Amino acid sequence: MSVSAALYGLQGPELLPGEKAFFRDADPWGIILFGRNVDRPKQLARLCASLRDGLGRDLPIFIDQEGGRVQRLKAPTWRAAPPAARFGELWDRDPELAIEAVRLNHILLAAELKDAGIDVDFAPCCDLQIEGADAVIGDRAFHADPDPVSALATAALDGLRDQGVAGVIKHIPGHGRADADSHFKLPVVRTPADELRETDLAAFKGVSGATMAMTAHVVFTAFDAELCATLSRTVIADIIRGEIGFDGLLMSDDLSMQALDGSLRQRGEGAARAGCEILMHCNGDMKEMVEIAHAAPRLDGQAKERAIAAEAERGPRAAHDTRELTARLEGCFRDAGLEPPAP
Known part of the structure; x- marks a missing residue:
């Protein structure tokens, strides 16, 4: 029997009895963790083990671990990884060193995740740095130009995969131009279609190896003047699947965000109708999760095939000396005449 096409969060650092019962009943494809779920390494490993034990299978466990501002495993317990924009600075000095540095950085990120039992990272951002846009993306983006973004995002996915961690590119077809933070308000981008094709869409189109x-x-507005990408069949079918050519598993951003209107069930049903194959709900609110559970279809057909392909990236990890990788990462910046990331 197939699982539910959903991804849920939970409230705290331990799996509560009510959450365990809900997850067993709802049977989501995966779980996403946040800072509120993270305390210490042993606690985090126990939580991941309890989630898999509670559902009786090796389900994917997700987290946002980009580095910089978006890092759920935080220093000093974990490494303070640099924001994506630092690698864009390095690209402008030496593209080959930038690609190697991104790969090394994401091997190090993935090694810490894998140690904790987490095997999917919501990274990298393939959004562009756009002057004058809302700061929600900002230095989370590698660069203002699509070619370096594509190349560095591909390197990031390679680094994660080295440790058996799957990556998720975001926020397709692009969040860099947003005039608002979608956590709080619906952004509207009025850029002409031809310009979007040459910039934002090109950044995603150039990424290789993305399965999610x-x-x-x-x-x-150039593609759908009324509905955001998550809820737009036109954007998903014609732009994401068509022009960008993304053929992996497509999941919604968090359906509890204030950019969206209507009940949680209505949001979930709208996203599923539009073509989102996994519905994501993050805040751990049980009443809202129940609504999403009513909206989420079973994971079947082509979506299930894509999910199986994505899960296959959660494989064995390569052996590395962490200190050596860190030294090589710092050396990439020094060789280009830049200050290396803080250890």
Whole structure:
């Protein structure tokens, strides 16, 4: 029997009895963790083990571990990874060193995740740095130009995969131009279609090896003047699947975000109708999760095939000396005449 096409969060650092019962009944494809779920390494490993034990299978466990501002495993317990923009600075000095540095950085990120029992990272961002846009993306983006973003995102996925961690590119078809933070308000992008094709769409189109992507709660008036990408059949079918050519598993951004209107069930049903194959709900609110559970279809057909392909990336990890990798990462910046990331 197939699982539910959903991804849920939970409230705290331990799996509560009510959450365990809900997850067993709802049977989601995966679970996403946040800072509120993270205390110490042993606690985190126990939590991941309890989630898999509670559902009786080796389900994917997700987290946002980009580095910089978006890092759920935080220093000093874990490494303070640099934001993506630092690698864009390095690209402008030496593209080959930048690609190697991104790969090394994501091997190090993935090694810490794998140690904790987490095997999917919501990274990298393939959004562009756009001057004058809302700061929600900002230095989370590698670069302002699509070619370096594509190349560095591909390197990031390679680094994660080295440790048996799957990556999720986001926020397709682009969040860099957003005029608002979609956590709080619906952004609207009025850029002409031809310009979007040459920039934002090109960044995603150039990424190789992505098996999963997360949508943007952003309205692109050039493609759909009313509905954001997450809820737009036109954007998903014609732009994400068509022009960008993404053929992996497509999941919604968090359906509890204030960019979206209507009940949680209505949001979930709308996202599923539009073509989102996994519905994501993050805040751990049980009443809201129940609504999403009513909206989430079973994971079947082509979506199930894509999910199986994505899960296959959660494989064995390569052996590395962490200190050596860190030294090589710092050396990439020094060789280009830049200050290396803080250890």
